Amino acid sequence: MCxxxxxLTCDRPLDDRQAVLDTMLDRxxxxxxxxxxxxxxxxxxxxxxRRLAIIDIEHGQQPMCSPDQRYTLVFNGEIYNYLELRxxxxxxxxxxxxxxxxxxxxxxxxxxxxxxxxQLNGMFAFVFHDREKNTWIAARDPFGIKPxxxxxxxxxxxxxxxxxxxxxxxxxxxxxSDEGLQQYLTFxxxxxxxxxxxxxxxxxxxxxxxxxxxxxxxxxxxxxTNYHIDQYHTEEYFVDRLRSLLExxxxxxxxxxxxxxxxxxxxxxSSIVSTLAAQHLGENVPMFHGRFxxxxxxxxxxxxxxxxxxxxxxxxEVVPTADEFxxxxxxxxxxxxxxxxxxxxxxxxxxxKLAAEHVKVVLGGQGGDEIFGGYARYLVGYLEQAxxxxxxxxxxxGKHLVTLESIIPQLPMLKQYHPLLSQFLSRGLFEDxxxxxxxxxxxxxxxxxxxxxELLSSxxxxxxxxxxxxxFNHPDTLSYINKMTxxxxxxxxxxxxxxEDRVSMAVSLESRVQLxxxxxxxxxxxxxxxxxxQGGRPKHILKKATHALLSSRIMKRKDxxxxxxxxxxxxxxxxxxxxxxxxxxxxxxxxxxxxxxxxLEGMLSNQGVGGRIxxxxxxxxxxxxxxxx
Numbered sequence: 335m336c337x338x339x340x341x342l343t344c345d346r347p348l349d350d351r352q353a354v355l356d357t358m359l360d361r362x363x364x365x366x367x368x369x370x371x372x373x374x375x376x377x378x379x380x381x382x383x384r385r386l387a388i389i390d391i392e393h394g395q396q397p398m399c400s401p402d403q404r405y406t407l408v409f410n411g412e413i414y415n416y417l418e419l420r421x422x423x424x425x426x427x428x429x430x431x432x433x434x435x436x437x438x439x440x441x442x443x444x445x446x447x448x449x450x451x452x453q454l455n456g457m458f459a460f461v462f463h464d465r466e467k468n469t470w471i472a473a474r475d476p477f478g479i480k481p482x483x484x485x486x487x488x489x490x491x492x493x494x495x496x497x498x499x500x501x502x503x504x505x506x507x508x509x510x511s512d513e514g515l516q517q518y519l520t521f522x523x524x525x526x527x528x529x530x531x532x533x534x535x536x537x538x539x540x541x542x543x544x545x546x547x548x549x550x551x552x553x554x555x556x557x558x559t560n561y562h563i564d565q566y567h568t569e570e571y572f573v574d575r576l577r578s579l580l581e582x583x584x585x586x587x588x589x590x591x592x593x594x595x596x597x598x599x600x601x602x603x604s605s606i607v608s609t610l611a612a613q614h615l616g617e618n619v620p621m622f623h624g625r626f627x628x629x630x631x632x633x634x635x636x637x638x639x640x641x642x643x644x645x646x647x648x649x650x651e652v653v654p655t656a657d658e659f660x661x662x663x664x665x666x667x668x669x670x671x672x673x674x675x676x677x678x679x680x681x682x683x684x685x686x687k688l689a690a691e692h693v694k695v696v697l698g699g700q701g702g703d704e705i706f707g708g709y710a711r712y713l714v715g716y717l718e719q720a721x722x723x724x725x726x727x728x729x730x731x732g733k734h735l736v737t738l739e740s741i742i743p744q745l746p747m748l749k750q751y752h753p754l755l756s757q758f759l760s761r762g763l764f765e766d767x768x769x770x771x772x773x774x775x776x777x778x779x780x781x782x783x784x785x786x787x788e789l790l791s792s793x794x795x796x797x798x799x800x801x802x803x804x805x806f807n808h809p810d811t812l813s814y815i816n817k818m819t820x821x822x823x824x825x826x827x828x829x830x831x832x833x834e835d836r837v838s839m840a841v842s843l844e845s846r847v848q849l850x851x852x853x854x855x856x857x858x859x860x861x862x863x864x865x866x867x868q869g870g871r872p873k874h875i876l877k878k879a880t881h882a883l884l885s886s887r888i889m890k891r892k893d894x895x896x897x898x899x900x901x902x903x904x905x906x907x908x909x910x911x912x913x914x915x916x917x918x919x920x921x922x923x924x925x926x927x928x929x930x931x932x933x934l935e936g937m938l939s940n941q942g943v944g945g946r947i948x949x950x951x952x953x954x955x956x957x958x959x960x961x962x963x
Contacts, residue, residue, distance in 0.1 A: 371397055
């Protein structure tokens, strides 16, 4: 796990850019405090690396070159199946000088080029360079677990693990993207390759770029979700196969030469990961949980302690405070590079900080909701689908995935989702699938009274919806559940993984996500939808495959909170209210051109800072300040 940065060019001396590369590396020093490496290839490239040593600690320094110096690799991440790949390469005559996964990746790329990507099981972002031809490949893992950003000037192509490093280049300025802003206000993240910075892009998950010098010649997808439904196997087969793949994913991702622990939010996903990890590692696996002291509605520690006790884990707990929230928030927005997600990133950071005091690698359950259908909005979508089928006697999917009768037992889990249900009942009822889901996730609804008329008039709703449709309407996704989960896997999940990466790497901690294995996702997307989302049961197939692992109290709970933050309570008095008032009502905030003065003044007195709109407003204002946009 590391940070990478570099500048690629064609027949241009780069001596004057060496100080720039040093600054780029300094800005991502938190990603790799264990080592710093640089390589200058005259008139072609400057490569830089910050190392967090996890595998083969004494070796594996980067940038790494082939013995003949022709090929160079700068790599961030882990290749979990590197031992198997190493053995295969040895059988083909390859000699190794280290036991690092970096050298395995380098040798595999030398032999197979971009064809190597389909063989990798891991999380990664890298650049592989051939100095004889001045060609290169830049690639990112299938889910976007590891970040990769890039930009360009007239004669240089610049890349880094974080945007803040790219902004160290004198030819690249921090400017806000109007298209990115519209996407952020609509979805709470930017789609596809877009970012909130004009002219700075992210490499899409599952894609690679092929380039020559400072020019990108080709962008290609090497892995995508497969929705060719397997109608031949039984539920028993899928359950057994899923359990086997979960076990193997855990086995591979436990490979490390340093201490490991696990996040334990006490939801099903993290509980499964923690339990399986404990079965492999034995007793006293460190497990990390966070809670708030403001009330039982912000405290799930009883469930976390139950899981830790059942597997003889070593339970650790942190209780974040309002004062810490105020002190952490600006640096968290800076760490993210772009405002993303909600205030839950604050306790997530505090749990990561706790974990970093005990271990260097932490395991988590990120991705379970998007893969196995765990979000409440999927149930809302199928409530509508069931109502439509019952009223109009229609069936959009060719076979009833859920009936009104079958979905009723699941409805109590929606009692915490009043706004979502109100929106569902008032807008878009019985429209096409894409329009209905867009209405459900469109966060710009309700902003009309808050955004300036100038910004509202610039919104291209047709273009936003068309961009959404391009992702949502995957040609092989015939069922609603596959369309919804596909969109979230391609958009929401990378955004959540960006938060996961930044809050862990901010404290030099490697975070691994065991459910995000392409073999698991390929299996789940090939399952018949009625089996995967049977009767509207969230995570039906995952629960069936792991029911023997967890107590019924964990497996059957319907009150998972999702790490809520007590902003409402903190806003009644004290440092949080004062801080939000200072930021939202500042002159720069009022003159930003995003929210009206009246809206900013009303957010504190009327809506309350705990609301989504207020959170978005302060996140954007802090982002502008931290990056000088």
